[in-house]
Amino acid sequence: MLTIANKEVQINEQIRDAEVRVIGETGEQIGIMSAAEAQKLADEQDLDLVKISPNANPPVCRIMNYGKYRYEQAKREKDARKNQHVVEIQEVRLGLNIDVADFDTKQRQATKFLKQGNKVKVSIRFRGREMGHPELGQTIMDRFATACEETAVIEKPAKLEGRHMLMFLAPKPAK
Numbered sequence: 001m002l003t004i005a006n007k008e009v010q011i012n013e014q015i016r017d018a019e020v021r022v023i024g025e026t027g028e029q030i031g032i033m034s035a036a037e038a039q040k041l042a043d044e045q046d047l048d049l050v051k052i053s054p055n056a057n058p059p060v061c062r063i064m065n066y067g068k069y070r071y072e073q074a075k076r077e078k079d080a081r082k083n084q085h086v087v088e089i090q091e092v093r094l095g096l097n098i099d100v101a102d103f104d105t106k107q108r109q110a111t112k113f114l115k116q117g118n119k120v121k122v123s124i125r126f127r128g129r130e131m132g133h134p135e136l137g138q139t140i141m142d143r144f145a146t147a148c149e150e151t152a153v154i155e156k157p158a159k160l161e162g163r164h165m166l167m168f169l170a171p172k173p174a175k
Contacts (some may be wrong), residue, residue: 010051011066012039020051025065032058089168091121094140097129103140104113107147110169114151120169127163137165145169 015035022038025047033041035049042049042063050069053060062102090113092106110120122144124137141158148169156168 001151010054011048015039015049015051015059015061017051017059021056021058021060022049023052023060025063025153030063033052034037035061038063085117088118089121090118091123094122094124094144096124096126096133096136098140103144103147107144109150110144110148114148114169114171117171119155119171120148120152122167122169124165125163126165131163132162134165141165141167 003163015038017035019032020035020038021032022041024030025045030041039049045063047063048066049061050064050066051059051061090110092113094103094106094108099108110122113120122141124140126134126137130136137160138158145152145158145167146156151172152169153172154167155170156166158165158167
């Protein structure tokens with residue numbers, strides 16, 4: 001048995017059913033006949049007999065050029081893989097004493113990542129005595145989320161984990 005798109009397919013002599021419903025090359029119904037007759041019909045046209053619906057009663061077989069069908073199927077799968085976008089997580093690191101200009105630069109960077117369809121991980125690292133003031137980090141995170149709200153939604157709100165405060169932003173779904 002050959003596999004097409006993770007689907008087992010029986011072709012030609014592998015079809016051992018007593019009766020099958022046969023569909024022609026152009027899609028017209030030929031009728032119900034024995035598998036041997038259907039195979040003979042396919043051989044006369046120099047094509048393959050392919051079982052496309054094994055669970056039907058009787059099973060449905062189609063007369064087609066199987067090699068060409070497999071080639072087109074592989075081509076479609078390749079195009080689908082080519083067009084899909086893998087979502088990456090980009091990181092933007094902020095400091096507790098960040099200046100307005102630096103904040104704006106980081107916000108523009110995050111907006112650019114979000115417009116590309118990536119998620120953004122915003123992090124603040126607390127050093128030394130800064131650990132005593134997590135509320136300052138929370139204020140910066142809230143300000144950052146507000147600045148990015150037209151292009152992003154908060155996927156995971158700001159949370160202190162050890163010496164880092166993390167927040168995840170995802171791109172807004174297109175309307």
